[in-house]
Amino acid sequence: MPQHGEHDPTNGRFEEELGAVLRRTGEGFAVDDRRELVHGGLVRGRRRLVRRRVATVGGALALAMIGVGGVYGGSLLGSSGGAGQVSVAGPKPLPRQGEPAQIPVADLAAVLKAHTPAGEWRIDNPDGVGHSVLGVYDDGKGKAAVSVGLYRAGKTNETGLGQVTCPDEAAVPYDDCTSERLPGGGRLMVIQGYEYPDKRVETKNWRAVLLTEDGFLIDASEYNAPSEKDSAISRENPPFDPAQLKALVTAEGWRPLLQQIPEPQPAKTKPGGSHAAPPQEPSxxxxxxxxxxxxxxxxxxxxxxxxxxxxxxxxxxxxxxxxxxxxxxxxxxxxxxxxxxxxxxxxxxxxxxxxxxxxxxxxxxxxxxxxxxxxxxxxxxxxxxxxxxxxxxxxxxxxxxxxxxxxxxxxxxxxxxxxxxxxxxxxxxxxxxx
The missing domain is CATH 3.40.1000 (Protein Transport Mog1p; Chain A)
Structure with a gap:
């Protein structure tokens, strides 16, 4: 049972998406400014630090998009996944190691629309490719920004666990958060929080993050405004309730799209044939x-x-x-x-x-x-x-x-x-x- 409180195809596009991930993680996932403080090199030099960590396949969710595990193969949630799988037109070649994700945004949007209530959608960059889809949803009760991103977290799931762990409520304002283990070994967190930790603007950010048993992350975010920042609040709450967010990230329609996230490049070898391991940092x-x-x-x-x-x-x-x-x-x-x-x-x-x-x-x-x-x-x-x-x-x-x-x-x-x-x-x- 859930336990309350349980503990970016061009380089420019890549960096933009990476920045968005970092702003929302949390550090670990939690928007705890104290965790962000220590994870980002205390702000100054953060961009170079991020590049360094990406290049060495270290860090946390910032690295999920370039991958640290193998090609996804097998069930997302075993036999208990969501219904209504959306087909992806035509067979696609397996992605090559080290390349950015080339998933058509239209395919990502199709899964998103199929697993959310009826409403009007405006999808950002609908003819593009990548690993995420962003859009504005309108059910007649107010426009709301919605996004879903697919990432790798590694077969060990070590880096992904921080993304599905509820933050410290004493440090991060939120209205509710649950973290649960799903049948088949996946972990799910649903948090009803805010875009700004200090609540200087009452923009709500509700999120569901699924860490699959094979080390993939499906991260869905929604707001009670037409954009993450700099938009007037358009409704009291984001449009999808926690159960609907859970159904969205656990839908089997994401499975063939996860298969299109490339493997990371093999580690470079040192003279003598040994692999260069990423630098290990103190716990x-x-x-x-x-x-x-x-x-x-x-x-x-x-x-x-x-x-x-x-x-x-x-x-x-x-x-x-x-x-x-x-x-x-x-x-x-x-x-x-x-x-x-x-x-x-x-x-x-x-x-x-x-x-x-x-x-x-x-x-x-x-x-x-x-x-x-x-x-x-x-x-x-x-x-x-x-x-x-x-x-x-x-x-x-x-x-x-x-x-x-x-x-x-x-x-x-x-x-x-x-x-x-x-x-x-x-x-x-x-x-x-x-």
Missing amino acids: AARIQATLTSLLPKGQGLKVVDKGGQGSGGGGYLVVDDGKGRSLVGINVQPHMDDIRAELFSGADVTSTADGTRVKLTKQPGEKGGAGVVWWSADTLAVDGFRVVVSAFNSAAQHEAATRAEPALTTEQLKTIALSPKWRQLSEEAAGNAG
Whole structure:
């Protein structure tokens, strides 16, 4: 039974779609600004970080579209899938490894229309190809933006699990969320949430995400407005209720389309014939423990909450010294030398004796929380090893400030970022991967 609260064919088009995925994931899937904080490299350098993670087949849902598993073969939901499969006209050759998905948008739209209530549709780019379909639906009660995307999450399902896990309700505003295991091994999450975590606009975003037993993701999103952002609210709620969203993502009509998502390119081989494995990043649990051990002593700091990506190289703590809660987040990123000229060449950058670049920043928060400020220490070693530590004067960026300043000074953040423990942790993770 469901458990309430259970825990982009051109390059330009690809990047556009990838950006949309990243905006909505969540990080993990959850639109938790604290998880987004640690997953995205603390905003600065995020685009380069995303490219790097895509190139190395790491990260979470951002990589689902290029694939980390084999060609889908077999039932989506076993014998219990939805009814009314939509045929795809004519036999198609198997997709070649490493190519972008070439699924006709018209085929995606046909499945979408066949498994939603009767209404008028306007489909974006109906003659195009890709891995997703976007449209505006109108049942006479108000226009609503709707999208469905098909992605790979890997045969192990490790990266996909974060997309079907309900977020922390204390950090992410939503009205309801369920996560359940389906017959045949699939996992489904349905969440009734909001486009903006701070609810500055009451745009609702209801989503259903299915992780199949073979490691594919079917992600459906709907809004109570004609577009995801920058449109006036057109109806009280999105048009499809949770049961209808579930029926949409579990429909068997998606099965032949999933087969058209290409396999990833084989890993390049090193001299001697061994395969180059993607860099392994420290787990969130180890990062949380290390960050806790590096908190300043004598300030009465107590850890009242913690979290982060399972293996995304980031984590966060919420600390309280009796003066109000403060979010402290960290991201550990090896092989980031390509951002040196972009982020570490200004007059505000200093260097340590060993050549590590250090940039200290104080700026307003970015998620709409009243009075929130964001202090950070961004460090980059000579070999490209990057550690970013940030602190806020609130428990989450979308929440109002709980204190005048963060619980940690920028110098204390710098001390934490420069600790040799982070390199030791990264080397340990790399050793485990090898």
